[in-house]
Amino acid sequence: KTQETVSSSSGMASQKIKVSEDMAPGSISQDESDIPTLAFPSISTADFQFDLEKASDVIVGKVEEFMDKLGNARLVLVDLTERSKILSLVRAKAAEKKIDSKRFFTFIGDICQLYTKGGLCCNVIANAANWRLKPGGGGVNAAIFNAAGPALEAATKEQARSLLPGNALVVPLPSTSPLYSKEGVTHVIHVLGPNMNPRRPNCLDNDYVNGCKVLGDAYSSLFKGFLSIAN
Ligand code: AR6
Numbered sequence: 154k155t156q157e158t159v160s161s162s163s164g165m166a167s168q169k170i171k172v173s174e175d176m177a178p179g180s181i182s183q184d185e186s187d188i189p190t191l192a193f194p195s196i197s198t199a200d201f202q203f204d205l206e207k208a209s210d211v212i213v214g215k216v217e218e219f220m221d222k223l224g225n226a227r228l229v230l231v232d233l234t235e236r237s238k239i240l241s242l243v244r245a246k247a248a249e250k251k252i253d254s255k256r257f258f259t260f261i262g263d264i265c266q267l268y269t270k271g272g273l274c275c276n277v278i279a280n281a282a283n284w285r286l287k288p289g290g291g292g293v294n295a296a297i298f299n300a301a302g303p304a305l306e307a308a309t310k311e312q313a314r315s316l317l318p319g320n321a322l323v324v325p326l327p328s329t330s331p332l333y334s335k336e337g338v339t340h341v342i343h344v345l346g347p348n349m350n351p352r353r354p355n356c357l358d359n360d361y362v363n364g365c366k367v368l369g370d371a372y373s374s375l376f377k378g379f380l381s382i383a384n
Pocket of ligand 1: 232233262264281283295296
């Protein structure tokens with residue numbers, strides 16, 4: 154396993170992990186896959202239109218709060234492009250706070266293909282869900298439900314039919330799902346963040362006092378859910 158660190162102007166590294174040549178295609182190296190790793194998207198900051206500066210403060214604050222509970226587990230904030238503003242903001246703020254970049258880092262790629270396209274083993278991924286826990290709708294929710302196949306919808310329904318803002322739901326992924334067999338994802342954690350988009354349900358109308366609290370609660374539930382699987 155080789156780790157290639159792509160340096161960034163903000164100080165904290167955005168990591169890319171190469172799969173070594175001697176690994177069989179599609180196999181997950183033992184040591185790497187042994188590290189419990191949660192990959193998560195920035196909740197509420199695209200379709201739900203939450204302010205990026207405020208969201209980055211919440212993310213870094215919550216990561217810092219959970220750091221000493223993590224053990225050897227890792228948290229990875231993911232977004233699709235290197236132009237991602239939320240990744241830059243979070244990298245800069247995490248570096249300022251001197252957060253351990255081995256246990257928290259950012260990664261560029263599709264959260265549904267982190268292993269096969271990026272060589273990063275993540276046994277748990279988070280979804281920015283809708284309150285009905287339904288497939289589709291766009292963004293990361295549509296991508297995860299598509300990649301996981303019908304097994305995820307069925308497994309989700311077994312756990313719950315809806316979610317309140319600020320909450321997370323841990324769903325074990327059946328091994329028949331391609332996300333499990335190809336990517337090594339054993340659990341999906343659905344997270345419902347605060348919504349600032351007037352065209353979506355439960356819009357908070359720019360109430361960022363409440364919004365930041367609900368976003369913080371969402372990350373707390375997510376990280377607690379992950380730790381309940383990791384430990
Ligand atoms: N891989 C990694 N990151 C992604 C991917 C992907 N495949 N797709 C999007 N992102 P969003 P929200 C990033 O809109 O704001 C849905 O319709 C994206 O760049 O998915 O919480 C649901 O059904 C952004 O940084 O979630 C809900 O109704 C982050 O993921 C609603 O959107 C979150 O963007 C939730 O809106």
